[in-house]
Amino acid sequence: MAKVSFRNVWKKYGDMPAVKDLNIECPDGSFLSVLGPSGCGKSSTMRMVAGLEHITSGQILFDERPINDLAPKDRDVAMVFENYALYPHKSVYENMANPLKLRGQDASVIKERVTAAAKLLEINHLLERRPQELSGGQKQRVAIGRAIVREPNLFLFDEPIAHLDAKLRAHMRGEIKHLQRTLGTTMIYVTHDQLEAMSMADTIAVMHDGELQQLGTPREVYNHPVNAWVAGFVGEPAMNFVDVGVEDRAGRTHFTHQNFSVPVTEEQQRRVSNGSRESALRMGVRPDALSISMTKPSESCITGKIFVTELLGGDMIVDVDLDDCRIRVKTSTEFAGEEGQTCYMTVNTNKWHAFSKENGKAFF
Amino acid sequence: MTDATMPKTSGAARKTSGNGRNLDLFRVRHIPDSVESRPVPMSVTEPTSLNKPVSKSFYFWLMAPAILVLAFISIYPFFWMIYMSLHDVDIGHVEWNNFANFIKLPSDSRFLMGWVLLAEYSAMCLTLQIIIGVFLALALNGTRLEKVLVTTLLMPMMMAPLVAGMVWYFLYNGTFGWYHWLLQSLGILGAKSILASANTAMIGLVLVDVWQWTPLITLITLAGLKRVPQDQLEANMVDGASPFRNFVSVTLPNLYPVLLIAIMLRFMDNFRFIDSILVLTGGGPGNATKILPVYLFEVSFKFFKLGRGAAIALILLIVTIILGKILVRVFDRQQPSKV
Numbered sequence: 001m002a003k004v005s006f007r008n009v010w011k012k013y014g015d016m017p018a019v020k021d022l023n024i025e026c027p028d029g030s031f032l033s034v035l036g037p038s039g040c041g042k043s044s045t046m047r048m049v050a051g052l053e054h055i056t057s058g059q060i061l062f063d064e065r066p067i068n069d070l071a072p073k074d075r076d077v078a079m080v081f082e083n084y085a086l087y088p089h090k091s092v093y094e095n096m097a098n099p100l101k102l103r104g105q106d107a108s109v110i111k112e113r114v115t116a117a118a119k120l121l122e123i124n125h126l127l128e129r130r131p132q133e134l135s136g137g138q139k140q141r142v143a144i145g146r147a148i149v150r151e152p153n154l155f156l157f158d159e160p161i162a163h164l165d166a167k168l169r170a171h172m173r174g175e176i177k178h179l180q181r182t183l184g185t186t187m188i189y190v191t192h193d194q195l196e197a198m199s200m201a202d203t204i205a206v207m208h209d210g211e212l213q214q215l216g217t218p219r220e221v222y223n224h225p226v227n228a229w230v231a232g233f234v235g236e237p238a239m240n241f242v243d244v245g246v247e248d249r250a251g252r253t254h255f256t257h258q259n260f261s262v263p264v265t266e267e268q269q270r271r272v273s274n275g276s277r278e279s280a281l282r283m284g285v286r287p288d289a290l291s292i293s294m295t296k297p298s299e300s301c302i303t304g305k306i307f308v309t310e311l312l313g314g315d316m317i318v319d320v321d322l323d324d325c326r327i328r329v330k331t332s333t334e335f336a337g338e339e340g341q342t343c344y345m346t347v348n349t350n351k352w353h354a355f356s357k358e359n360g361k362a363f364f
Numbered sequence: 365m366t367d368a369t370m371p372k373t374s375g376a377a378r379k380t381s382g383n384g385r386n387l388d389l390f391r392v393r394h395i396p397d398s399v400e401s402r403p404v405p406m407s408v409t410e411p412t413s414l415n416k417p418v419s420k421s422f423y424f425w426l427m428a429p430a431i432l433v434l435a436f437i438s439i440y441p442f443f444w445m446i447y448m449s450l451h452d453v454d455i456g457h458v459e460w461n462n463f464a465n466f467i468k469l470p471s472d473s474r475f476l477m478g479w480v481l482l483a484e485y486s487a488m489c490l491t492l493q494i495i496i497g498v499f500l501a502l503a504l505n506g507t508r509l510e511k512v513l514v515t516t517l518l519m520p521m522m523m524a525p526l527v528a529g530m531v532w533y534f535l536y537n538g539t540f541g542w543y544h545w546l547l548q549s550l551g552i553l554g555a556k557s558i559l560a561s562a563n564t565a566m567i568g569l570v571l572v573d574v575w576q577w578t579p580l581i582t583l584i585t586l587a588g589l590k591r592v593p594q595d596q597l598e599a600n601m602v603d604g605a606s607p608f609r610n611f612v613s614v615t616l617p618n619l620y621p622v623l624l625i626a627i628m629l630r631f632m633d634n635f636r637f638i639d640s641i642l643v644l645t646g647g648g649p650g651n652a653t654k655i656l657p658v659y660l661f662e663v664s665f666k667f668f669k670l671g672r673g674a675a676i677a678l679i680l681l682i683v684t685i686i687l688g689k690i691l692v693r694v695f696d697r698q699q700p701s702k703v
Contacts, residue, residue, distance in 0.1 A: 052598050073604040085595035089617040098613075102604040146603070156602075 002062040002153040002186055003028045004049065009058035011044045011210075018044045020210040022058070026188065026203065031180050033189045033201030037233070041210040042190045046156050049188060051075050062153055073102070078147035079156040082163070084139045086131040086146075092118075093127040096145045103150070110149075117145045120179075137168050144176070148183065155180070155187040161196070173199050194234045198222065206230050223351075228282060228360035231353060237287050237317060240327035243357070244283045246272065255283055255354070258323040260302040265349055271364045272354060281363070282355040287330040289351035292318055293344055294337055302345040306337045320345065449674035465675035475676065478656035481566070485655050486634040488570045489577075490627060496574065497581025497626070498619075502611075504582070505589045514586065517579040525576065529643030532572045533559075536644070559645050562652040569653055572640050577633070581626050588622035589615070624695040628688060635684050656680060 004026040011019035019041040026032040034042040047053035049060055051072035059066045067075050078099065086095050093114060100110045118124040121141045131139055140160060147155055161172045177200045180187045191197050197204045198218045206213040206221060214226045225231035231239045244255040253269045254261045264272065272281070290302075304320035304327070311333060318329045320343060329345060337343050354363040449466070452459045469475050500517070504510050520528065535543045538557030547553040554561070558568045596614050605613065638657045641647070647654035647662060654662070660680065664673030 050598075050602050052601065072598075072601040073606065075602075077602060079599065079602040081595050081599055083595050085593070085599035087596055087600075087614065087617075098600070099603040102600075102609065146599075 003064075004032075004154060004186060004188065005059075005061040005064070006045075007059045007061065009045070009048065009060060010056045011041065011048060011053065012056045018210050019048070022212055024205055024212065024215060026186060028063075029184050029186055031177070031187045031189065031200060031202045032205060033191060033197035033203070034205045034207060035191055035194060035197040035234075036207035037192055040207040042192075042207050043158060045207070046079075046158055046188060046190045049075075049154070050077055050079050050156055076150075076152050077154045077156055078150055078152040080140075080143045080147050080158065080160040082159040084131075084143040084160075086139060086142055088131050090130075091127065092123065092129050092131070092134070092142050092145075095131065095142055096127075096149055099146060099150050113149045114145075117149045120148070121145050136164055137172070140164060140172070144179070148179070151183075152185065155185055155189075157187065157189040159191055162191070162193070169196075176200065195236060198234070206233065208233070224362070225284075225353065226362055228284065228355040228362070231284050231355070231362070235286055237328050237330065239284045239286050239353070240290075241355075242283045242285070242322065242325055242327065243280060245280050246278065255281075257302075259304060260300070262300045262302070262347055262349070264354075268349070268354070268364050278357060280357055282357050282360075284353035284355055285327070285347055286351065287317065287328045289348045290327075290329045290345045291348070292320070292329045292331050292335060292337070293346075294341065296344045297346055300346075302347065304343055304345065306339055306341050306343050308339060309335070309337065318343070445674045445677060448671050449678050451671050453670040453674070454668070461671070465672045466679075468672070469675065469679070474651060474654065474659055475656070477651060478654060478659040481653065482635070482655040482657070485566065485570060485573075485653075486631055488566075489573045489634055490630055492570065492574045493578045493581050493630060494623065494627065497578045498585050498623075500578070500582040501585035501589060505586060510586075514579075514583065517582060519579075520576045521579045523576065525637055525639035526643060528572060528576050529640030532568075532575075532640070533644055536568055560649055562649050565645050565649055565653050569641055569644060572644065573634070576640075577630060581630070584622050584626045585619065588619045592618040621695060624691060628691045628695075631691075632684060632688065635680065 004024075006022045006024040009019060009022040010017065022041075022045060024032070034045055036042045044053055048055050051067070051070060055068050059068055061067065062075070087098070090098070096114045096117060097110045100113060105113075114127070115124065118127055121144060123138060123141050123145060126134065126138060126142070131142065134142065140163075143160065147157075157176070160176070161169045164172060173196055176189075180200075189197075189200065198221075201218060203215065204218055204221050205215050208229055214221055214230045216224075221230065221234055225234065228241065232241065242257060244257050247254050247256050247261070249261075249263075252263045253272060254263050296303075302322070304322045307319040307321045307326060310317040310319070314333070316331050316333050316335055318331055318335065318337065320327050320329060327345075355361065356363065448458075450460065450463065452461045452464070504513055507513075523531075535541050536558045538544055538560060541557065544553065544557050547558070553564070556564075558564045592615050596618075597610055600610050600614050635657060638655070638661060641653060641655070641658055642661070645653045647658045656676070657680065660673055660676045663669050663676060
């Protein structure tokens with residue numbers, strides 16, 4: 001087990017930077033999820049930790065010990081690959097025994113460890129089979145089993161459940177999280193699925209275009225995104241963005257739009273006026289921070305026309321047309337609006353966000 | 365084989381009868397009138413084939429010329445060989461001889477020696493070619509000059525074996541051969557030329573074969589290396605394997621199938637191609653390089669014992685087929701299917 005630190009880490013392919021000046025501290029025993037869309041540099045980051053990719057500049061340290069120049073085999077990490085990377089010519093048992101065998105463990109120790117890991121993952125009846133005789137979920141368990149037979153410094157999981165079907169994925173999310181808690185080993189988990197990152201990680205590192213956007217707990221990242229990009233990437237359904245004007249009315253800042261004019265709270269007013277002199281900014285509201293009704297609740301509500309309603313079992317998503325954009329609202333299934341009708345939405349002003357139109361930085 | 369199920373041309377008109385009548389069943393929400401409801405094809409007529417159906421026998425007649433030619437150049441000689449192997453064959457004289465051709469073979473020392481020499485020759489060629497070929501492929505794989513170097517390497521393979529034999533004949537020549545001069549200057553070679561000495565003639569022949577055919581192994585191995593899964597190599601590295609260990613436990617198993625194909629091709633060629641040997645030594649000195657196919661050639665076309673030659677050829681053919689079958693079986697067992 002080890003603490004992992006990234007200090008000014010850069011990765012360049014030719015002149016193309018894939019990872020730019022990355023700084024992360026990942027405490028011993030914690031679960032760090034690196035989240036971002038494809039091409040954001042998250043896999044490069046993980047491969048640099050594993051030693052499969054050269055670190056262009058900067059340092060990666062395990063317990064304050066630089067590992068830049070160590071070969072993969074000397075870093076003592078265990079990795080689970082996106083495509084499982086099982087050895088097709090070896091049985092499940094041999095696959096799982098491989099890391100131990102390569103480290104010269106006794107056959108009896110190997111047998112004990114592999115059996116224990118197989119039991120933990122409930123694949124002990126599959127040990128004699130070959131990888132091609134397994135289902136996707138079973139292969140994935142074997143790949144995890146191969147990682148946990150040792151007690152490595154660090155687990156590296158590279159989108160390990162991306163290829164499973166939705167139901168199994170939901171199941172495995174819980175299992176992997178439980179496994180990490182049980183073993184107490186530091187884990188770096190790369191994913192493009194914000195739901196996986198939110199539900200499993202202690203800390204999320206959101207990456208975009210090779211840059212670390214935000215490092216924080218799932219709550220922080222969800223409730224206080226540092227910029228519009230993070231706000232838009234995290235959360236499903238995604239946050240609504242509306243371009244609004246900023247106007248002073250009777251000493252209170254209002255966000256104005258053709259369809260509405262809503263006052264901000266005092267704290268928010270302070271932040272906006274401190275932050276910029278912009279007369280327009282981008283308002284961000286999550287679908288669940290809006291409440292919708294068919295009757296007008298107050299003067300400071302948003303008026304729109306229902307475009308479509310989507311029933312999602314327990315919830316309902318309503319798409320509402322404003323004059324220049326479309327926003328989505330999460331509501332209960334009792335909502336009785338029909339397409340084309342006028343509706344009214346109230347914003348929970350404790351839960352909304354404002355971003356600069358210039359650089360996307362969050363005011364609040 | 366000659367099935368008439370060709371992909372039907374899909375130029376036929378789709379029927380666009382029926383408008384959104386059935387669609388209404390699935391319509392749960394109101395679609396504004398501005399959204400155009402497109403007519404949906406309710407049924408698609410089977411496109412009519414442009415080809416009129418023809419009987420199977422028609423196809424047979426189409427193939428008949430090819431079959432006829434094949435019969436003349438391949439099937440007929442094969443049966444004629446079997447026929448000859450059971451007879452005493454001379455010009456204008458064929459006589460049944462109660463399997464004498466076969467019965468005499470076990471006591472023919474040159475026939476037996478031919479097998480030993482063939483095995484020796486083939487084993488040496490294959491071992492050297494595989495080792496050098498694989499090493500070359502590993503060295504070339506992924507380098508910037510890979511394409512250029514592979515093209516250069518392939519040149520010997522493009523050469524007719526007879527021409528290659530001639531080139532090496534000159535290189536080995538005892539009076540003006542460059543290799544001969546080089547080796548003699550270095551004191552490795554005695555007074556005799558390479559091909560004239562019973563000790564070195566076989567090695568000389570093996571070198572020619574290695575020179576000419578190692579590129580093939582390199583080419584095949586390179587193709588094999590391209591399909592070694594990168595993630596397995598990486599997984600093994602993270603698991604704690606050294607580069608050598610990684611090669612043995614991941615690369616090699618993935619190379620097995622292509623290497624077996626290469627081995628099969630080359631061993632069959634060793635059994636068949638004797639052009640360069642005929643040019644270089646003709647089986648000599650003495651009988652030092654008289655591998656079985658050379659002996660077969662000699663019996664048939666120098667001594668004109670066509671019956672005996674046919675018997676030897678038949679046995680050689682059977683052995684080749686059996687060895688080939690064994691290799692294919694091994695290949696099937698080793699073939700790792702994809703994950």
